[in-house]
Amino acid sequence: MKTVLITGCSSGYGLETARHFHAQGWTVIATMRTPREGLLPDSERVRILPLDVTSPESVASAVEAAGPIDVLVNNAGIGVVGAFEATPMSHVREVFDTNTFGVLAMVQAVIPQMRENRSGVIVNVTSSVTLAPMPLAAAYTASKQAVAGFTGSLAHELAAFDIRVKLVEPGYAPTTRFAANTVIPVMDLVPEAYAEFARPIFAGFADPALTTKESDVAEAVWLAANDASDRLHYPAGSDAVALARAA
Structure with missing residues (x-):
């Protein structure tokens, strides 16, 4: 029986991915900053551990408590939406601490x-912004682009040890409330000078032409985790697939 450790399982992609792996018979180590009961099936194959990917002590403790890990899924992430001009550097650093350095810390730990064991898979979940950068998300895009480059390089580095490294690129999922779940209220980062430019973009957030379902991402992560080939990119959702084909 294989074991997967997934970060950011309190909601969204992480929670759906944890449910998917459990349904396939895997042992699931579901991690989140504040553990909550009732999110996942009451099963001996499910363990919920506290994990703050920005804390070295928390990372070390979670990996040690998890025991042998066959697959690591780095899913935890936060957003920041708005004009970069108005985004405090403290919030840019907060986004990078979770989205980028949190991923690097987890990878280094496993x-x-x-x-x-000369075995294992590392799946890093980024975003379709790595395929087509999105306006009003410059800091977020930068944090995810960094992970994309890191993943590609690491895949070469770890292949000699039979460790596969994969990149899942989800499209936009309104159900994850990306624009709402940011480190600072969105409208605080949209000065009047940007209002006309921002209006149609935020309208697109509310009513996107193409969307990604949480199940799309869970299935893409599952495919990546079980694909023995050297394939690196796994776009998830119709919008991400369309962007990948156009790239």
Whole structure:
């Protein structure tokens, strides 16, 4: 029986991915900053652990408590939406701490056991902004682009130890409330000078032409985790697939 550790399982992609892997018979280590009961099936194959990916101590503790890990899914992330001009650097750093450095920390923590076992898969969940950068999301895009480059490089580095590294690129999912779940209220980052430019973009958030379902991402992560090929990119959702084909 294989074990997957997934970050950011309190809602959205992470929670759906945890449910999907459990349904396939895997042991699931579901992590979140504040553990909550009732989110996942009451099963001996499900463990919920506290994890703050921005804390070295929390990362080390969670990986140790998890035990042997066959697959790591780095899903935890936060957003920041608005004009970059108005975005405080403190919030830019907060986004990078979770979206970028949190991923790097988790990967560095699990590599030793995977290298010793000469087996394992690391799946990093980014965003379709790595395929087509989105306006009013410059800091977020930068944090995800950094992970995309890191993943591609790491895939070469770890192939010698039979460790596969994959990149799942979800499209936009309104159900994850991306624009609402940001480190600072969105409209605080839209000065009057940007109002006319921002209006149709926010309208697109509310009524997107193409969307991604949480199940799309869970299935893409599942495929990536079980694909023995050297494929790197796994776009998830109709909008992400369309962007990938156009890239």
